[in-house]
Structure formats: C-alpha cells, structure tokens
Amino acid sequence: MNLGTPTNTSANSTSSTSSSSTTGSGSTEDVTITIYPIGIKTYGCLPPFLMRKHTLFKRLFVHVSNRFCIDENELLFFFQEKLLPDQCPGDVGLLNGDIIVVRRVPPKARSQSSNVKAATSAFVCEIGSLFDNPSFSDISFVLSDGSILPSHKNVLSSRCQRFKAMFQGSMKESQESELKVEEHSPAVFRKMIEYIYTDAMNEEDMEMILKLIIIADEYLLESLKGLCEQKLIGEINIANAPLLFSHSDVYNCKQLKKHALNFILSSIKRIAGTKEFERDLSTSPGLLLEIIKEMAPLYDSGTKRRKDVEI
Structure with missing residues (x-):
C-alpha cells in the first residue's frame, strides 16, 4: 500500500541517477x-x-x-x-x-449497568463533598504554610492503610485532633487527601504528578500511584x-x-x-x-x- 504519490521520474538520466543515489x-x-x-x-x-x-x-x-x-x-x-x-x-x-x-x-x-454507575457516582460525590469540610471533622492537618485541612478519620482509614495504622490502637496520632505536615508541600498533600475523598486525580502538570507518586508511595496508595x-x-x-x-x-x-x-x-x-x-x-x-x-x-x-x- 502506498500512502504517498508515486516517485517522480525524469527524462534526464543524470537527474534520475542523482535522485536514486x-x-x-x-x-x-x-x-x-x-x-x-x-x-x-x-x-x-x-x-x-x-x-x-x-x-x-x-x-x-x-x-x-x-x-x-x-x-x-x-x-x-x-x-x-x-x-x-x-x-x-x-x-x-x-x-x-x-x-x-x-x-x-x-x-x-464501561459500567455494566447505567443504574449502578449513577448510584456509584452519587455516592462518590457525597463522600467527595466532605473534602476540606469541617462538618463532623475529627482530625485536622496543619500544613507547612499555616493553613488547616479538616478531615475525617473514618474516611481516611477506610481508604489508606497508613492512616488506618495511625488512627487505631495506641499510636499517639490516634489521640491527636491536629497533626502537623511538614515533609510535603501543602499543594501535594491536599491533592492526595482530595484523591482519598473523590477517588479521582485530575492533574496535568508533570512535576505535580511526580510528587504525587512520591507521596502515594509513602502512604501506600497504590491506586493513586497507578493513576499517576x-x-x-x-x-x-x-x-x-x-x-x-x-x-x-x-x-x-x-x-x-x-x-x-x-x-x-x-x-x-x-x-x-x-x-x-x-x-x-x-x-x-x-x-x-x-x-x-x-x-x-x-x-x-x-x-x-x-x-x-x-x-
């Protein structure tokens, strides 16, 4: 199959030889x-x-x-x-x-059932509405820029094994109502917590995605790492x-x-x-x-x- 036009030929033998060579x-x-x-x-x-x-x-x-x-x-x-x-x-x-x-x-x-897909989307939206929402919050993260990110231990624990380990048993984090986050930038940490609540990662900046891989690896979030x-x-x-x-x-x-x-x-x-x-x-x-x-x-x-x- 030829996608282009046929090769041009010339009556001039010298030109033809030059093209061929x-x-x-x-x-x-x-x-x-x-x-x-x-x-x-x-x-x-x-x-x-x-x-x-x-x-x-x-x-x-x-x-x-x-x-x-x-x-x-x-x-x-x-x-x-x-x-x-x-x-x-x-x-x-x-x-x-x-x-x-x-x-x-x-x-x-594609989802097998449009009804199941609609129900799942509604559930995700409802849980997602709790992101950065102080309502019923029982843990807050103090980020390195001084901002506060209110969260919910039940949601974090159900989605992230590291948070589950932090908030259960005798670990000191289980008794705290505020935790300082200094090892990651506020933007990266917020993106990770947003993913936990929404099960979505809408990020196009490559530098940010590389940083999300680092924090996802640290917090054992393989699904987030896979999306990245x-x-x-x-x-x-x-x-x-x-x-x-x-x-x-x-x-x-x-x-x-x-x-x-x-x-x-x-x-x-x-x-x-x-x-x-x-x-x-x-x-x-x-x-x-x-x-x-x-x-x-x-x-x-x-x-x-x-x-x-x-x-």
Whole structure:
C-alpha cells in the first residue's frame, strides 16, 4: 500500500541517477521509518515502511490500525513528541531510519449497568463533598504554610492503610485532633487527601504528578500511584524518558518503568546524546546496565532486515 504519490521520474538520466543515489530506492521526498509497538501484541517483526515527506500521518495511522486490527482511537503515535494526524514527516524532521513509537491506550471500561454507575457516582460525590469540610471533622492537618485541612478519620482509614495504622490502637496520632505536615508541600498533600475523598486525580502538570507518586508511595496508595503512572505513560518523550525511567525505578512504578525503558530503547540514538540522559541516568549504573542488557538483542549481528514496505 502506498500512502504517498508515486516517485517522480525524469527524462534526464543524470537527474534520475542523482535522485536514486540519494535514497537508494526512492526519491529525496521518501523516508523509510520503523514502527516500534509498545503494549501491543504482534506476531513477528514489522518491516520498515516507506513514506513521502509530505504525506499526512493520518494515512499512516489508518494503515497501522488496520494492520494491528485495533481501533485508531486507541493508538498514540510518538516521534519526539506526540504525532498529530495533520502533520507529516517533513513537519517533525523525520529522517530515513527514524523510529515512530506506537502505544495502545485502551478505552475506559464501561459500567455494566447505567443504574449502578449513577448510584456509584452519587455516592462518590457525597463522600467527595466532605473534602476540606469541617462538618463532623475529627482530625485536622496543619500544613507547612499555616493553613488547616479538616478531615475525617473514618474516611481516611477506610481508604489508606497508613492512616488506618495511625488512627487505631495506641499510636499517639490516634489521640491527636491536629497533626502537623511538614515533609510535603501543602499543594501535594491536599491533592492526595482530595484523591482519598473523590477517588479521582485530575492533574496535568508533570512535576505535580511526580510528587504525587512520591507521596502515594509513602502512604501506600497504590491506586493513586497507578493513576499517576497512566498519566505519565501517555506523556513520555525524548526529553523526559530518562527522568521517568529513573523515577519509576526509585518508587517501584513497574508499568511506567516498562514503558519508559521501551521508549529509550526505541530512540536510543537520539536520547543517549541529550543532557537529560546524562543528568538523570549517569549516576545510576544499575539502570544503565538494564538498558545495555535490553539493547544487546537489538544489535545481534545475525539479525536480517526485511525489505521495506511502501505505505
């Protein structure tokens, strides 16, 4: 399948020879790319694809979704940043031999019953209304900026094992009506408590999400950590992949670490020369060793490249 227009030919043999020598089998308007799937089951290696520099990516997206038998809306494509349907190889500086990463983002599971979904939403909204609400509050957190966050021991204990341990038995926290919080910023701590009450994490700032992973790990909130991981997985790019790989290792974010490593492997030539790679991984020999071990099979001298497929 050819997504672009046929290669231009010329009556002038010299011009034709020059064009052929530039790309080997196509014109200077052609780029050969490789699709690197992450989180998608494939059978065998995908061959390289041949694409015109000014062909819109939406043609490529349709072709790949058909090849994988996956709805196009469930696929995300990345080069250095997320690729958009109305962009083309020329817009993003895609060159011969470059790799496009494609990841699957499954649609959110639908509730089996609309009545159950409505009842659950009403319950969550009612509990959520207690967040930062002094009504029936039996514990208050004094944050580092001097502000007070009123809360409820029953709600916190039912949702968080660390709070449950703090408020039960003979621990001194069980007798206190106020607790000082100095190790985390007010914004981060409030976000965590808000999640406990609402079961939702509506945050887009990457720096805040990284801090939420730290506090979620400390307070044993695996569900919050999982939401943060999913947010970050969709934002992995050349600039932040080393940081996310390192951060996920420290705070045991297995899914985020897996996706960050796969992204680094797929773009190792570009990432290895960046200041972010040196800053975030040069002091982590264990992580560098992981990368080297995973790279070894990719550079097996016995591996044979398959013929390019035009799309």
